[in-house]
Amino acid sequence: MKLINKLLLLGIISIFFACSDDNDDPVVEVSSEFEENLSLDEWEYNDYSQGEYGNPEGWETSNPGTTFLGVVNAxxxxxxxxSGSAAKLETKEIAITGLASATIYTGQFDLNLSDPAKSAQLGVPYTKRPTSMSFNYKYTPGDVYKQYTGAVGTVIEDAVDSCLVYMYLQKREGDQILRVGTAAMQSSETVSDWTSRKLDVTYGEIANPEVGFKLREEETGWAAAETTPTHVIIVFASSSAGDFFRGANGSTLFVDNISIEY
Structure with missing residues (x-):
């Protein structure tokens, strides 16, 4: 049960994902598989104990973690x-941890029984310097916002759930992981109709960064603004504080037609 719990935590939301660092050398411009499916039109399906779940080709989702407890949320x-297909991400109540925020992200989930912390790897090789990321989305926060301790949720009065979207460009070299560029948004606004959103990339250090712009736990600092990245992390999450087991059951984020501008 402890092993399943650890793996579930890894699959719920990106903050717990370990970032792989398997290429320390500067590289020429590198494209990644996710760029071939920014439309989210192509999906592949995998079997699990209670049926099957889908992932957009070139992307990973929270499903490999949550299906350990029989829940699909992406x-x-x-x-x-x-147009075509879109991603629907729905936060769900779940056994053991209480809450599972749904995510799609660039990276992969490879089950590692000897070291569960290495099962989920967030980020893929990428050496481009985009100016912005655009996408179409809809969002509806769930009705009741709770803090979960195990499977027990405590209502937080007057709080509203929010979605989280970000693109982080990183320079990974040896033990260093530096943030090169940042584009992010966190929003509690109900968006009932498909809406286009554009997030500009800020390069270099951000003074007094807001939520979504702060360094991740494993990042060791900020890179100079002119640095060429080695990796990119893109995340769409239906509950921004799902990593702290806070959110609202039923919060739903739709995403379609992602675009990266240069």
Whole structure:
């Protein structure tokens, strides 16, 4: 049970994901598989104990972690879309941890029984310097915001859930992981109709960064603004504080037609 719990925590939301660092040398411009499916139109399906779950090709989702307890919370949406298919991310109550925020992200989940912390790897090789990231989205926060301790949730009065979207460009070299560029948003606003959003990339250090712009736990500092990145992390999450087991059951984020501008 302890092993399952650890793996579930890894799959719920990105802050617990370990970042791999398997290339220390400068590289020429590198593209990644996720760029071939920014539209989120192509999905692949995997079996688990109670059926199957889908991941957009080139992307990973929270599903490999949550399906250990029989829950799928990231779906291919084929009807309520801008075009083709979209991703539907729904926060759900779940056994053991109480809450599972749904995510799609760049990276991979490879089960490692000897070292569970290495099962989820956030980020993929990427050496480009984009100016912005755009996407279409809808968001509805769930009705009741709670802090979960185990499977027990305590209502936090007057609090509203929020979605979180970010693109982090990193320079990984040896034991150092430096933040090169940042584009992010956190929003509690209900967006009922498909809406286009553009997030500009800020390069270099950000003074007094707001939520979504702060360094991740494993990042060791800020890179100079002119630095060429080696990796990119892109995350869409239905509950921004899911890593702290705070959020609202039923919070739902739809995402379609991602675009990266240069």
């Amino acid at each position: 779906y291919e949406e084929m009807e309520d879309v801008v």
